[in-house]
Amino acid sequence: MTQFTLDNRYPDALPATGYAHCDPAPAPAPALLLVNEPLAEALNIAPSWLQGADAAALWTGNGPLAGTRPVALAYAGHQFGQPVPQLGDGRALILGQVTTRDGAVVDLQLKGSGRTPFSRGGDGQAALGPVLREYIVSEAMHALGIPTTRALTVATTGATLERQFGPEPGAVLTRVAASHLRFGSFEYFAHRGDTDGLQALVDMAIDWHDPDWRDASASERAAALLDRVVERTAALISEWLRVGFIHGVMNTDNMTLSGETLDYGPCAFMDGFRPDRVYSSIDVRGRYAWNQQPRIGHWNLTRLAECLLPLLDPDEASATQRAERILATYPGRFEAHYNRALSAKLGLTDLRGGTDPAVGEEATGEDAELAERLLGLMARHEADFTNTWRVLATDRPDSPGQCRAMGEWLGHDDALAQWMDDYAARLQAAGIAESTRQSRMNHTNPAVIPRNHQVEAALDAARQGDMAPARQLIDALQSPYHPPPSAAWLQRPPSLAEVVPATFCGT
Numbered sequence: 099m100t101q102f103t104l105d106n107r108y109p110d111a112l113p114a115t116g117y118a119h120c121d122p123a124p125a126p127a128p129a130l131l132l133v134n135e136p137l138a139e140a141l142n143i144a145p146s147w148l149q150g151a152d153a154a155a156l157w158t159g160n161g162p163l164a165g166t167r168p169v170a171l172a173y174a175g176h177q178f179g180q181p182v183p184q185l186g187d188g189r190a191l192i193l194g195q196v197t198t199r200d201g202a203v204v205d206l207q208l209k210g211s212g213r214t215p216f217s218r219g220g221d222g223q224a225a226l227g228p229v230l231r232e233y234i235v236s237e238a239m240h241a242l243g244i245p246t247t248r249a250l251t252v253a254t255t256g257a258t259l260e261r262q263f264g265p266e267p268g269a270v271l272t273r274v275a276a277s278h279l280r281f282g283s284f285e286y287f288a289h290r291g292d293t294d295g296l297q298a299l300v301d302m303a304i305d306w307h308d309p310d311w312r313d314a315s316a317s318e319r320a321a322a323l324l325d326r327v328v329e330r331t332a333a334l335i336s337e338w339l340r341v342g343f344i345h346g347v348m349n350t351d352n353m354t355l356s357g358e359t360l361d362y363g364p365c366a367f368m369d370g371f372r373p374d375r376v377y378s379s380i381d382v383r384g385r386y387a388w389n390q391q392p393r394i395g396h397w398n399l400t401r402l403a404e405c406l407l408p409l410l411d412p413d414e415a416s417a418t419q420r421a422e423r424i425l426a427t428y429p430g431r432f433e434a435h436y437n438r439a440l441s442a443k444l445g446l447t448d449l450r451g452g453t454d455p456a457v458g459e460e461a462t463g464e465d466a467e468l469a470e471r472l473l474g475l476m477a478r479h480e481a482d483f484t485n486t487w488r489v490l491a492t493d494r495p496d497s498p499g500q501c502r503a504m505g506e507w508l509g510h511d512d513a514l515a516q517w518m519d520d521y522a523a524r525l526q527a528a529g530i531a532e533s534t535r536q537s538r539m540n541h542t543n544p545a546v547i548p549r550n551h552q553v554e555a556a557l558d559a560a561r562q563g564d565m566a567p568a569r570q571l572i573d574a575l576q577s578p579y580h581p582p583p584s585a586a587w588l589q590r591p592p593s594l595a596e597v598v599p600a601t602f603c604g605t
């Protein structure tokens with residue numbers, strides 16, 4: 099039998115305190131449930147590793163893995179604002195890296211593969227429901243064009259786990275990520291006063307994510323890294339807001355250096371719009387509400403910057419000044435991204451020009467204000483965040499039929515009529531053709547998102563052994579901007595009885 103062997107870049111790069119070698123726990127009866135074939139192809143993973151007799155064992159970590167030395171990483175973090183000096187991969191193992199067809203190096207991580215030295219009181223296992231949720235939602239995010247870790251496989255272990263709502267099948271997710279470096283990785287070494295460890299992390303992050311800074315001095319590398327992470331975080335959170343995504347647990351251990359969305363616990367896409375919407379059952383104060391995410395991004399970046407101080411300058415005051423100068427760019431950068439997203443949502447600019455504001459038309463603050471006024475009308479009626487934008491793109495804003503259609507969502511009143519007039523006037527002043535507007539909007543405003551009630555229904559079916567609804571959902575979410583007619587069912591908002599008021603970590 100050939101072996102599945104991978105190199106692992108973490109042990110050579112990290113001090114010994116930063117990780118632990120660990121083997122996956124034996125799974126009593128592994129079975130492969132889902133394989134992401136397009137992703138496997140992009141990763142150059144041979145079909146035999148995904149379909150062969152050993153596949154289920156392989157993707158639960160039960161072999162044939164000889165020669166590969168999986169590691170669990172240590173990290174710390176701020177959870178709901180409180181520092182936690184020691185967390186770490188309590189139920190995840192990085193198997194190693196593969197090189198994609200595009201030449202990028204990515205981690206393969208098993209999540210739910212058993213206890214590690216960082217498990218604390220936990221069982222090291224993951225339940226099928228949360229594992230499937232991560233698969234469905236992270237792949238939906240990818241299809242939306244939003245940076246995210248991805249999901250390669252789901253396998254059940256054959257074990258039954260006792261969880262909050264009763265017994266659940268145990269499962270393992272194979273996660274793919276540009277890296278597993280988190281803000282919390284830096285906090286771990288900072289708590290220990292380990293400056294060499296911090297420098298090692300900076301060098302790893304620069305090497306893997308910002309190699310153009312490799313040859314700079316140590317302090318320049320640290321400053322450049324902070325600057326890049328500020329930019330990536332601002333861009334990412336603007337993207338979450340664009341599609342109505344609420345991460346749910348923006349603890350610093352769930353924030354990546356790569357700018358990818360990480361950790362799909364109690365996350366959700368909004369149905370009815372309320373800016374302070376929260377789904378996570380544990381977020382009782384709304385710390386991570388939809389409209390708090392930009393502010394929390396800044397807060398989290400400040401925690402990262404604090405860790406980097408000893409590397410930025412030997413003089414503490416100068417280091418602080420340097421960090422503050424970089425952090426101070428965050429609000430403006432976020433606003434630039436978000437204004438651009440908002441004006442693209444109205445069809446006034448084109449998001450497909452990439453993320454460089456110099457490409458395509460400039461988004462103006464006035465356009466963002468126009469969009470904010472619409473959001474205000476939507477909030478008043480808790481209008482469906484996804485469908486309202488799509489309806490707005492169906493016909494000219496100055497046509498009576500279009501005003502009526504919008505009135506169905508936002509109420510037939512003067513405020514809406516005034517807004518529609520202002521919008522039509524803005525489009526006319528900018529000389530934007532109706533077909534251009536519609537095409538831009540339909541590339542920016544998704545028609546289908548993973549709606550909570552549909553995700554929950556798919557997870558419930560899977561727990562009963564029926565994977566068909568989950569597969570159907572995964573397929574339907576692959577073309578969120580231009581879904582095939584067969585995905586039309588996903589556009590229906592939940593009825594009152596179907597509304598899912600809260601999501602759970604379910605760990």
Ligand code: AMP
Pocket residue numbers: 185186187188189190216217218219220221222223224352361363603605
């Ligand atoms: P999360 O809520 O998934 O971000 O996890 C927070 C921390 O708890 C991380 O250090 C996880 O590794 C750990 N953790 C969560 N669930 C388990 C579990 N079932 N067993 C061991 N550690 C866990």
Ligand code: MG
Pocket residue numbers: 351352361
């Ligand atoms: Mg986490």
